[in-house]
Amino acid sequence: MxxxxxxxxxxxxxxxxxxxxxxxxxxxxxLNGNSLGPPAVGVPVALDDAVRRQWGEHLIRGWWDDGWWDAPERVGDRIGRLIGAEPGQVVVGESTSVQLFNGLTAAARLVPRRRVLVADAGNFPTDRYLAASVARLLGLRLVETPMDALPAVLDRYAGEVGAVLCGAVDFRTGELWDVAGLTAAIRRAGGVAVWDLSHAAGAIPLRVDHDAVDLAVGCGYKYLSGGPGAPAFLYAARRHHGDLDLAVTGWHGHADPFAMTDAFVPAAGIARARTGTPHLLSLLALEAALEPLEEAxxxxxxxxxxxxxxxxxxxxxxxxxxxxxxxxxxxxxxxxxxxxxxxxxxxxxxxxxxxxxxxxxxxxxxxxxxxxxxxxxxxxxxxxxxxxxxxx
Amino acid sequence: MxxxxxxxxxxxxxxxxxxxxxxxxxxxxxLNGNSLGPPAVGVPVALDDAVRRQWGEHLIRGWWDDGWWDAPERVGDRIGRLIGAEPGQVVVGESTSVQLFNGLTAAARLVPRRRVLVADAGNFPTDRYLAASVARLLGLRLVETPMDALPAVLDRYAGEVGAVLCGAVDFRTGELWDVAGLTAAIRRAGGVAVWDLSHAAGAIPLRVDHDAVDLAVGCGYKYLSGGPGAPAFLYAARRHHGDLDLAVTGWHGHADPFAMTDAFVPAAGIARARTGTPHLLSLLALEAALEPLEEAxxxxxxxxxxxxxxxxxxxxxxxxxxxxxxxxxxxxxxxxxxxxxxxxxxxxxxxxxxxxxxxxxxxxxxxxxxxxxxxxxxxxxxxxxxxxxxxx
CATH class of the missing domain: 3.90.1150.10 (Aspartate Aminotransferase, domain 1)
Structure with a gap:
């Protein structure tokens, strides 16, 4: 003491x-790494290299010569290892809000006949606002519930439950919910589990593959220390990739982006969840920030x-x-x-x-x-x- | 010669x-600043300051002490000056795809009884993919047209035309369309003009206010030289702010973000078009990149x-x-x-x-x-x- x-x-x-x-x-x-982690010493070094050498010397060739094009999936795989996901199931880019919007829309579309969208009433405000927005766009009924009443809600709406959005850790109280058990309960109810891991990724050993999580999102600036507004990640279990039907369809998620075809044809695998051109400087800062955590x-x-x-x-x-x-x-x-x-x-x-x-x-x-x-x-x-x- | x-x-x-x-x-x-502008010398300096001094010394206080919170609107106003917009009508953040998705959805919602979404068939693929996605989500009929046939299409669907998405400059041929004249034609047809200015902003003197453009988006990495995947901007004319109803509603766009209320209450003004936490490092790089262009x-x-x-x-x-x-x-x-x-x-x-x-x-x-x-x-x-x- x-x-x-x-x-x-x-x-x-x-x-x-x-x-x-x-x-x-x-x-x-x-002592507020739950809000904004401090910069890793490798971050300013990586950014200086990205600007002066990669962008400054290679210009547009950086997309190929410096691996920029692959960065959303490369950094995604690195974050995947931190949350228990095998490679090829995570992309990084956009804000957490956008990943949530896109992931939740796609989750609801996996079970189109299920007309109830269940959402954690104690979740971070953006999650709740986006659940309401997605429910409105898709014509779903939004049912909000405190996490401890989630099993009862799943029972009550059995047969109707579609996408279920939960926060793994209560952003106010720090309470950790049972990701494995609740995911199983959601599956038994015929629903699709979407977890917000913003307060868990990099902090807690997660096993999204093992726990059969359907989709998950998380921010890059808390325990991953990626910097203010660091890009967010989207995990989608491989079994869903073929049916993943995203609302924000950018050309980076196209099966053949440079063919520039008339209609959107989604890429195979998690690449279809890529959206527009990713914010490379913020993304490379996040990548550099992961190193100490990976090593430890x-x-x-x-x-x-x-x-x-x-x-x-x-x-x-x-x-x-x-x-x-x-x-x-x-x-x-x-x-x-x-x-x-x-x-x-x-x-x-x-x-x-x-x-x-x-x-x-x-x-x-x-x-x-x-x-x-x-x-x-x-x-x-x-x-x-x-x-x-x-x-x- | x-x-x-x-x-x-x-x-x-x-x-x-x-x-x-x-x-x-x-x-x-x-000679490809139409794709990726080169780095301004101020960019690596600004990034080093952002990481080492702002983030590294002030940690979370950077949101206030270093003006991070205001950055989407501050940089928005600077881009606004470059496109002929008075202050308070532009926000910067997310990718062009996301700004397009959000702007186009909001445009269609301004005229909910108009069931035809018109889109430039020669536009960049992402624009076309997103027009199709928005039409599907809102149950609209998508009508694609070459730009030179747009006036005829507006006539044909008069009374039904809602949001109209156009690229100001053809990304393939470099042809510049008549933003003022076509915006007026769209308005006469009862539609809402959404311009993609990605190939025009910073390259051509634009007058979005004067031309009564309704909404516009544009990327940050071409003529604005903001770096690979620089954040995109969204312009919405002030007359629409009160009715701007966005699909991607992040907590940064809330009227009182830190009250963390149950329901989304949009901020007054363009701030409602803020989404999730913006990618600050990429955003500050873009801000530094604007200086030579502003000076010239x-x-x-x-x-x-x-x-x-x-x-x-x-x-x-x-x-x-x-x-x-x-x-x-x-x-x-x-x-x-x-x-x-x-x-x-x-x-x-x-x-x-x-x-x-x-x-x-x-x-x-x-x-x-x-x-x-x-x-x-x-x-x-x-x-x-x-x-x-x-x-x-």
Missing amino acids: TREWAEQEAAADPLAAFAKDFLIPAGTLA GVAAVRDKSVRLAEYLFALLADLDGVEVVTPRAPDRRGNHVTLRLPDAVAVAEALLRRGVVVDERPPDLLRICLNGLYVSWTDVYDAVAHLWEVLR | TREWAEQEAAADPLAAFAKDFLIPAGTLA GVAAVRDKSVRLAEYLFALLADLDGVEVVTPRAPDRRGNHVTLRLPDAVAVAEALLRRGVVVDERPPDLLRICLNGLYVSWTDVYDAVAHLWEVLR
């Missing part, structure tokens, strides 16, 4: 060296993150007036810890002034993310010491 | 200094580009077997010149090996883009000399 203990743990930490792979200012505790391994990072959170829970036990909202069991929480306390906004701002970067969800939630890839035991100790001083 | 004459013109060129603002390898003639001014660049093309036409007159497909009158062409010649693909490849970067549209079209911002009179002379040698 003491800082000396934290220093000993930090000295014995096999992942300690990875903190040097990130640009984090001295004196800053970067999601399982090892998660294991350390779990232990850091347990240390946080122990330290917080001494603080009055702070309620831990996040479930404490590791299999029931994601990688951020949410505290409920009065004046969460003012506390977050006071912490920020001390260099402790956390974030708040008004009115009373404070979120702390302990990403084992670059957060240390001493960081946890120091953060709680700051919190103690702010609250006092 | 001689190289000496070209050298004299180059020496007297008031825009000559702008070539130094771009990273173009010595010995390379960058689109009108001055266009004037020089027109004269460069006239010089090209004069030089080509000596070459047998090369047909100029592009109309020669400046008010009837965009900024690339298309040649028809046998073996266009092989010729383009041979030119590329000589450092003359042009592109081809199989089977027999070769495109040459003379962007006055960084192309010189001697470049034109040298390119034709190379072409002469290749053809011989």
Whole structure:
């Protein structure tokens, strides 16, 4: 519990060296990787190379000579490995909103006679807005439900349930849902499971193939540290590729893009989920950002993150007036810890002034993310010491 | 006609200094700015600052301290000035495909009783694929027409015409259509004009406000030189903002994004056309790329580009077997010149090996883009000399 203990743990930490792979200012505790991960040191190097050498020297030939054309699927495969997907099932590009829109539309079209679109009522707002938009466009009935009532809703609408959009981790409370079990329940109801993995990818060992997830999306800027607005990914299980019927059909997803034919003929495989020309600079930044996480391994990072959170829970036990909202069991929480306390906004701002970067969800939630890839035991100790001083 | 004459013109060129603002390898003639503009020297500097200082030092605070949140509209206003739009009518983000999808859906929804969606049959493939997708989603009848038959089609479907999607410049032939006149014809037919300005923005002085264009989109990587896959823009005339009903509704377009409310309430003004979190690194690269063009001014660049093309036409007159497909009158062409010649693909490849970067549209079209911002009179002379040698 003491800082000396934290220093000993930090000295014995096999992942300690990875903190040097990130640009984090001295004196800053970067504890909101659930919102925006810090830049990996390889990112500015990769961008400079992309602009000066690839684009500047090769101009248009970069699409072939520098592998730009293949980047959405190449980076997709790398993210695929982090979420338990075999190669050829993930593309990267566009924003999470667009991937959600496209994935959810395609999911509903896989089961066109199913007229109920079920959506997680606790999901991030964009997910809910897009579920409403897709339901309206396709003439479906939207049924929103809290995640803990999802099995009951699946029973109630059995025979009607089509696409089901769920967030794997509650963005407010950090609660982790049972991806495998709920996907199986959705399948039994005849539905198609679409998971938003934004708060899970790179944080938690996922097994989308093993769990028979149908489609999934996730953002690139949280645990993948791809930078502000990093491109998002779309996973579609291989068994669905032949029937994947996307609403946003760009020429990059065409079977023969450079033939420039009159009608859209979707590419075989996940390439059909490519849309317009991908934002290469942001995409190459994301690719460079993946390296430390790949080297450390999601399982090892998660294991350390779990232990850091347990240390946080122990330290917080001494603080009055702070309620831990996040479930404490590791299999029931994601990688951020949410505290409920009065004046969460003012506390977050006071912490920020001390260099402790956390974030708040008004009115009373404070979120702390302990990403084992670059957060240390001493960081946890120091953060709680700051919190103690702010609250006092 | 001689190289000496070209050298004299180059020496007297008031825009000559702008070539130094771009990273173009010595010995390379960058003549495909209609496809991918070269990097401005400010771009790698801006990206390094964005990653190391803004993201690396400010982390999540970059959204406020570094103006990231406002970037889609700030860069939108800068592009707006280049296309004749008063501030507050342009947002930047996503790919051209997504902006097209969203803009076209919103255009059709402005006139919901109009059941015919008219689309330019000579438009870039993505535009055509998306017109078909939007027509299918909204249950509209898609009518494709060559641009020269558009007035007749508007007459034939008067009373039914809703959204009308047109490309301002034919991507193959370089033909420039009459944006003002056709927009007026669309309006008289009760339709809503959606222009794809990808081959016009930054190349030709446009007056979207003056011409009463309804909506427009365009890519960032051609004449705006924003880099591979640079974010695209969406213009919507202010008179439509209150009724703009978008399909891809991300939380950035919400009236009160951080309230994270249950239902989507669109922001006032063009902000409602914001979607998900924008790809900031690509967006900041695009912003930095605009500076030389803004300083030179689109009108001055266009004037020089027109004269460069006239010089090209004069030089080509000596070459047998090369047909100029592009109309020669400046008010009837965009900024690339298309040649028809046998073996266009092989010729383009041979030119590329000589450092003359042009592109081809199989089977027999070769495109040459003379962007006055960084192309010189001697470049034109040298390119034709190379072409002469290749053809011989």
